[in-house]
Amino acid sequence: MKGYGSDLFKIVGFRTGICRYKEDSWEDIIYELSRIKDGEWLEAGEEELTLIADAESADVFIKKFGLLWNTDKKSLPAPLG
Numbered sequence: 183m184k185g186y187g188s189d190l191f192k193i194v195g196f197r198t199g200i201c202r203y204k205e206d207s208w209e210d211i212i213y214e215l216s217r218i219k220d221g222e223w224l225e226a227g228e229e230e231l232t233l234i235a236d237a238e239s240a241d242v243f244i245k246k247f248g249l250l251w252n253t254d255k256k257s258l259p260a261p262l263g
Contacts, residue, residue, distance in 0.1 A: 183215065183224075183226060183230060183231060183232070184230045184231075184232075185230075186217075189217055189218070189219065190217070190218040190219075190234070190244070191215035191216060191217050191218065191224070191226075192215065192216050192218060192240060192244070193213050193214070193215055194214050194215065194216045195213075195214040196211055196212060196213045196214060197211075197212050197214070198210065198211050198212075199212070210227070211227070211228060212225050212226070212227065213225065213226050213227070213228070213231065218244060
């Protein structure tokens with residue numbers, strides 16, 4: 183998630199909005215996220231996200247990340263930006 187360093191978020195939901203005007207139309211997708219370490223809730227557009235695990239492997243990735251965090255905090259990726 184842009185602007186949050188190495189914090190990881192899990193997508194917990196999404197919603198779409200459709201905008202229509204006489205000369206233009208578009209669809210927005212807003213993702214609802216929960217920060218892994220403390221559950222902070224936030225919304226983001228697709229352009230703000232970086233996928234690191236798909237839905238099928240996310241829970242395994244999070245568990246491995248948690249073990250890594252607890253045993254060796256230096257192993258975490260450096261914050262972005």
